[in-house]
Amino acid sequence: MKVDSGFLHTLHLGGEFDANLCMNCGTCTALCPLGIELMPRKLFRRVLLGDKESVVGQSETIFSCLLCRMCESNCPAGIHIAENVRSLRTYLNHEVYGLAEA
Amino acid sequence: MPVPIQSTLGMLGDNLKKRHSALPIGRKAAIGWTRGLDIPRGGETVLYTGQMWQMVPAINAMAGRLAKYEKSGSTRLFGFARSMNKLVNLTPFLARSTPAERKAFDDRLRNIARLLQAAGVKFGYLYEKDLYSGALAYDEGLDENFSAHARYVYGVLKEAGVKRLITVDPHTTNMLRSVYPKHVPGFDFEVRSYLEVLAEHTLPTRKSLDRSATIHDSCVYARYEGVLEPPRKLLAGSGVALAEPELSGKLTFCCGGPLETLFPSKSHEIATKRVEQLKAVSPKVITACPLCLANLSRAAPADVDVKDISDYLAEAHLPAEA
Ligand code: SF4
Ligand code: SF4
Numbered sequence: 194m195k196v197d198s199g200f201l202h203t204l205h206l207g208g209e210f211d212a213n214l215c216m217n218c219g220t221c222t223a224l225c226p227l228g229i230e231l232m233p234r235k236l237f238r239r240v241l242l243g244d245k246e247s248v249v250g251q252s253e254t255i256f257s258c259l260l261c262r263m264c265e266s267n268c269p270a271g272i273h274i275a276e277n278v279r280s281l282r283t284y285l286n287h288e289v290y291g292l293a294e295a
Numbered sequence: 296m297p298v299p300i301q302s303t304l305g306m307l308g309d310n311l312k313k314r315h316s317a318l319p320i321g322r323k324a325a326i327g328w329t330r331g332l333d334i335p336r337g338g339e340t341v342l343y344t345g346q347m348w349q350m351v352p353a354i355n356a357m358a359g360r361l362a363k364y365e366k367s368g369s370t371r372l373f374g375f376a377r378s379m380n381k382l383v384n385l386t387p388f389l390a391r392s393t394p395a396e397r398k399a400f401d402d403r404l405r406n407i408a409r410l411l412q413a414a415g416v417k418f419g420y421l422y423e424k425d426l427y428s429g430a431l432a433y434d435e436g437l438d439e440n441f442s443a444h445a446r447y448v449y450g451v452l453k454e455a456g457v458k459r460l461i462t463v464d465p466h467t468t469n470m471l472r473s474v475y476p477k478h479v480p481g482f483d484f485e486v487r488s489y490l491e492v493l494a495e496h497t498l499p500t501r502k503s504l505d506r507s508a509t510i511h512d513s514c515v516y517a518r519y520e521g522v523l524e525p526p527r528k529l530l531a532g533s534g535v536a537l538a539e540p541e542l543s544g545k546l547t548f549c550c551g552g553p554l555e556t557l558f559p560s561k562s563h564e565i566a567t568k569r570v571e572q573l574k575a576v577s578p579k580v581i582t583a584c585p586l587c588l589a590n591l592s593r594a595a596p597a598d599v600d601v602k603d604i605s606d607y608l609a610e611a612h613l614p615a616e617a
Contacts (some may be wrong), residue, residue: 216530226565256300257558259565260434261514261549282436290301292308293439 197245203284204240210280211235214270221264221274229254233264233274240281249289255281261279300557303361304377307432308440315447316427318350318357325349326422332408334487338419340459342408342489343344343559345428345467348400351585352392354555355593362559400585405616406609407463413612414496418461424451434553438450441613442478445470445580449479459485461492465522465584467514475521488516490583490604498612503534508579508607510537511569512547513587526583533611538576548572551594552586581607 204210215237222234231254239247248255260275268274286292325346334342344544413417429444452460462468465488472486510530516522523544530537542548551565570591573580580601582588592601 225576226551226568227561244421251298256435257561259514259551259553261553262518263514263546263549266518266546267527279434279436285439286304286436286438290304292301292305292437 194242194244195246196243198243200243200245200248201240203288204280209273209276210240212274212277213241213271214272216270217239218269220267220269224263224267226259226261226263227257229257232258233278236281237277249285252285252289255285303557304435304437305562307435307599308437311427311429311432311437311440311444315444316346316350317431318353319355320346320349322423324397326425328404329408329420332405332446333419334408336419336422337430337455337457338417339457340416340418340453340461341425341457342411342418342420342426342463343460343467343471344404345430345470346425347427347430347464347467348404348585349397350427351400351589352396354586355396355589356392358555358559358562369391376384391451397436401586402616403585403605404463404602406605406613409613410493410498410605410608411461411489414493414498416461416492416496421451421455423459424455426451428467428475430466430470433470433474437523445475445478445482449475449482452484457484460487461493462486462488464586465513465520466586468522469515469519481541488520488522488525490522490525490529491513493608495526498529498532498608500532501612501614502610504607504611505534506579506582507536507538507577509540509573510543510581510583511540511550511573511587511591512543512546513582513584514549516583517545517547521606522583525579529608530604533607535581535607537581540573540576542572550584550590552584552590555586557589562590563594570594570596570599 217234219234221283222232225232231251255278258278260279262275264274303514310317310319330434338554426448432444460471462471465544468486468488475482510526512523527537548569549565551562554562578599580599581604582591582601583604588601588603595601
């Protein structure tokens with residue numbers, strides 16, 4: 194795994210990425226209608242580790258989030274999970290897809 | 296083979312930038328629903344559709360096409376489509392809906408406007424200046440496109456002298472009420488959903504519906520905007536006895552609609568699951584969002600009747616349209 198220290202930095206600048214407060218309880222994944230093991234807890238772990246490569250490799254999963262906030266309804270840390278996923282999309286659009294023009 | 300994310304989002308961003316809409320649908324499709332309703336132009340309080348209801352038949356048709364691409368794997372076309380789309384607007388070709396579908400969705404807008412009129416609410420409409428909110432671009436993280444578009448919409452509203460907006464779907468409500476103020480300096484309009492407005496007024500009663508049904512809360516009304524009581528109050532006042540599904544209110548289960556364009560089969564899978572949950576309580580399902588309505592209807596078997604809340608309210612409080 195390659196750690197990319199600039200990765201987290203860019204994300205923090207982009208929005209309200211607050212997954213660093215996550216307590217790793219897994220409630221979100223149990224509630225998520227997608228039923229994808231990675232979503233959302235493990236995805237955030239990878240982001241927090243600075244594992245940019247594997248996060249970029251999961252772009253399809255990132256774009257499959259419904260932004261439905263079911264996960265947030267019982268998150269003990271009150272994390273803005275959907276907003277975090279949205280920041281990852283913004284990141285991918287900018288840094289990977291080159292879709293940043295206004 | 297999934298639908299290529301980059302090209303699809305690229306087209307969306309290009310359309311918003313060049314045509315101020317995600318899915319340019321043309322003037323007639325956007326404002327044709329107002330025919331004969333005598334809604335004054337402009338004013339301080341306006342009904343703002345953000346073109347969501349009008350766009351759904353086209354989104355439906357497009358999702359159908361995209362699902363075929365998803366299966367066939369012929370996705371190379373997409374990069375080409377995006378570059379062509381910059382020159383000529385391709386989306387109407389990709390998204391062709393039938394007149395009957397369009398009428399079904401236009402009729403909901405007509406009913407909503409007529410309900411507000413019947414309740415004595417004074418409002419105008421911006422007609423060709425009733426623009427799309429950019430909700431999809433925001434959700435997909437196209438922040439620059441979205442912000443530029445939001446500032447454009449703000450300019451249009453200010454110039455028209457608008458102060459209060461009455462919205463008719465959860466996504467536009469959320470954008471204008473909670474997202475725009477963070478992205479557009481000075482955005483200070485009062486934004487309320489027509490359900491919130493109607494719940495504060497008295498509607499003339501024509502008939503009590505005397506039937507039971509279940510309700511599907513939209514994620515956005517329930518968990519983003521806290522609009523839970525108004526639909527329940529309005530339905531109770533129309534003689535509908537609601538049986539709540541196990542997952543309802545703040546714990547409502549998504550209809551799958553947001554995935555319609557990029558992941559049509561996943562979207563259908565989630566909708567089917569939701570229909571099962573609702574059906575366990577009642578075969579009559581009431582939605583309050585055009586996307587929930589479309590997505591759940593598509594997944595519903597013949598013995599499940601999915602209708603919008605405005606259908607029920609119109610039946611209870613309005614004379615039938617000629
Ligand atoms: S917002 Fe995304 S991660 Fe959270 S429950 Fe919904 S689909 Fe899952
Ligand atoms: S529910 Fe909240 S605290 Fe628990 S794993 Fe998910 S994000 Fe972390």
